[in-house]
Amino acid sequence: MTDQLWATWRLKYIESADQIPGCIFCDFPARDAAQDRETLILHRGEYAFIILNAYPYSNGHLMVVPYRHTASLSDLDDKTLLEVMQLTRLCVSLLKAAFNPDGFNLGVNMGKVAGAGIADHLHWHIVPRWNGDTNFMPVLADVRVIPESLSVVYDRLTHALKGQTEMTT
Numbered sequence: 001m002t003d004q005l006w007a008t009w010r011l012k013y014i015e016s017a018d019q020i021p022g023c024i025f026c027d028f029p030a031r032d033a034a035q036d037r038e039t040l041i042l043h044r045g046e047y048a049f050i051i052l053n054a055y056p057y058s059n060g061h062l063m064v065v066p067y068r069h070t071a072s073l074s075d076l077d078d079k080t081l082l083e084v085m086q087l088t089r090l091c092v093s094l095l096k097a098a099f100n101p102d103g104f105n106l107g108v109n110m111g112k113v114a115g116a117g118i119a120d121h122l123h124w125h126i127v128p129r130w131n132g133d134t135n136f137m138p139v140l141a142d143v144r145v146i147p148e149s150l151s152v153v154y155d156r157l158t159h160a161l162k163g164q165t166e167m168t169t
Contacts, residue, residue, distance in 0.1 A: 017126065018095040025051075025065045025121040025127070040150060041086070042157055043095075047080040050087055052150055052157070055117070055126050059148055060099050060157065062091045065123040073122065084124060101128035106125040 028039040029049050036042070040052040042062070053061040064087045066080050076084075088106065095101055105127040109116040148156075 003109045013163060020061060023069055023118065023121050025118060026067075026069050026128065027125060029065075029067060035155060037151075040154060043090070043161060045083050046085055046089055047083040050091060052154060053125070054150065056150075056153075057105075057125075058133060060095050060101070060128045060153055062095065062126040062157075063123045064088050064091060064126065065121065069121050071120050071122060073108075073110070076122070088124055088126060093164060094157050094160045095126065098156040100126055102131045103129045105129060 001103060007090060028051070029044065029079050031039060033044065040054060041049055042052040048064055048066045051063050051065060064084050066076055066084060068076060068080060070076065092104055095104070105125070107125050108122060110122070110124070112119040
């Protein structure tokens with residue numbers, strides 16, 4: 001008898017990934033902010049925004065994305081780069097408050113050969129990590145086990161963001 005791992009909520013993302021025309025990092029923030037939950041946008045800054053990764057490496061995997069559509073780091077001005085780093089710091093703080101991870105992987109994949117899923121639009125990954133979070137699934141089955149749905153993760157991070165905002169006002 002073969003054991004099954006069910007993650008049925010991911011199927012709509014997997015099936016639609018190659019069918020989305022344009023650039024989601026340009027198209028999603030261009031929508032009305034009332035659609036942020038649907039597009040997984042957690043926070044909008046002046047030059048960049050925070051979005052949940054629809055294909056997370058771990059629970060709470062976030063991305064910081066500049067509004068400017070570019071694959072080149074040299075195309076981003078200092079104000080944008082500063083805000084990207086400030087939002088990255090905010091992501092770490094939110095993830096600590098919401099999930100209490102033991103560490104983080106932070107990174108940028110520049111170019112398709114470097115692993116960028118959306119190579120034409122720079123974005124920074126903030127991946128929370130826990131002691132013992134790697135197991136046999138990625139090694140043997142090329143599968144990651146994510147314990148919560150994206151909507152639950154979005155709610156937890158929204159709650160943490162409200163807490164951060166209240167602390168700064």
